[in-house]
Amino acid sequence: MTRKLLLLLSLLMAMNAGAASKYDNPDTLVVARDGTGQFRTIDEAIEVCRAFMDYHKVIYVKRGVYKEKLIIPQWLQNIEICGEDRDQTIITYDDHANIKTLERPGGMGTFRTYTLKIEGNAITLKNITVENNSARLGQAVALHTEGDRLRFVGCRFLGHQDTIYTGMGGTRLYFADCHIEGTTDFIFGPSTAWFEQCTILCKANSYITAASTPADVAYGYIFNRCTILAAEGVERVYLGRPWRDYGYTLFMHCNLPAQIRPEGWHHWQKEREQTARYMEFENSGPGAATAQRAPWSRQLTKKEAREITPDNVFRRADQWNPTL
Numbered sequence: 001m002t003r004k005l006l007l008l009l010s011l012l013m014a015m016n017a018g019a020a021s022k023y024d025n026p027d028t029l030v031v032a033r034d035g036t037g038q039f040r041t042i043d044e045a046i047e048v049c050r051a052f053m054d055y056h057k058v059i060y061v062k063r064g065v066y067k068e069k070l071i072i073p074q075w076l077q078n079i080e081i082c083g084e085d086r087d088q089t090i091i092t093y094d095d096h097a098n099i100k101t102l103e104r105p106g107g108m109g110t111f112r113t114y115t116l117k118i119e120g121n122a123i124t125l126k127n128i129t130v131e132n133n134s135a136r137l138g139q140a141v142a143l144h145t146e147g148d149r150l151r152f153v154g155c156r157f158l159g160h161q162d163t164i165y166t167g168m169g170g171t172r173l174y175f176a177d178c179h180i181e182g183t184t185d186f187i188f189g190p191s192t193a194w195f196e197q198c199t200i201l202c203k204a205n206s207y208i209t210a211a212s213t214p215a216d217v218a219y220g221y222i223f224n225r226c227t228i229l230a231a232e233g234v235e236r237v238y239l240g241r242p243w244r245d246y247g248y249t250l251f252m253h254c255n256l257p258a259q260i261r262p263e264g265w266h267h268w269q270k271e272r273e274q275t276a277r278y279m280e281f282e283n284s285g286p287g288a289a290t291a292q293r294a295p296w297s298r299q300l301t302k303k304e305a306r307e308i309t310p311d312n313v314f315r316r317a318d319q320w321n322p323t324l
């Protein structure tokens with residue numbers, strides 16, 4: 001074999017070895033449970049995405065029930081998972097905190113119960129349902145987030161206790177036109193999260209939020225123009241209680257039902273009244289009366305409220321604004 005031919009073969013082998021996957025491009029991946037897409041599970045589509053993509057990749061999920069316990073790992077970014085139909089495209093699993101195994105005879109614990117865990121940054125979910133449909137036997141997380149710059153648009157999040165865990169302080173999340181439901185502390189954690197025109201359904205006499213905002217983080221949970229609903233039989237609901245010192249939660253321009261307790265907020269532990277940042281501004285509805293609100297909560301002034309915008313709340317050097 002001549003030297004020239006050997007050189008050509010070596011070059012071809014090197015090109016082959018370095019060749020990109022056929023999925024390493026911005027084309028949309030299609031998932032269909034009935035086999036009419038490229039993949040039958042969402043996990044299979046996630047697996048073929050390249051690490052640290054610098055382009056936008058859509059995973060389009062057709063109608064169906066996908067029983068999957070999913071992780072979007074930290075090396076993935078710029079992925080959008082988009083459902084064909086919000087109510088009929090469902091990711092579901094049924095773990096709860098008190099499931100006992102040989103490895104964990106005391107139960108698996110809250111933070112392993114997720115249906116979907118997002119570790120990567122710059123991930124978007126649209127038009128899809130994420131559900132934990134376990135029996136009501138303990139905490140059961142549907143969505144667990146750890147990444148930054150996450151967007152959720154037109155989604156449903158279904159569960160009971162601990163439906164959404166925003167699990168990393170300093171990360172930024174944006175929920176728009178979403179439906180979220182649960183029983184106790186069903187939106188909880190340390191992240192900065194903005195909820196815009198969402199519907200929040202309370203399914204038990206309990207607490208909507210349990211923020212654990214770090215002391216050095218300026219903003220926690222902000223609910224703007226949201227509608228709070230109470231399921232049949234529910235009579236007494238708190239807007240929130242601080243899971244840790246310095247918990248931050250604000251409801252502004254929201255419609256609050258009669259089932260919201262007159263005091264609005266619970267301290268969880270008495271000493272947290274000294275640090276909790278619990279606020280309201282220009283809410284409406286029968287549950288919005290402020291005369292009997294907990295004295296350690298407060299109403300924003302108009303000047304303060306003008307400063308609460310997504311641009312200010314999310315502002316950093318990267319200039320991320322999910323509303324643009």
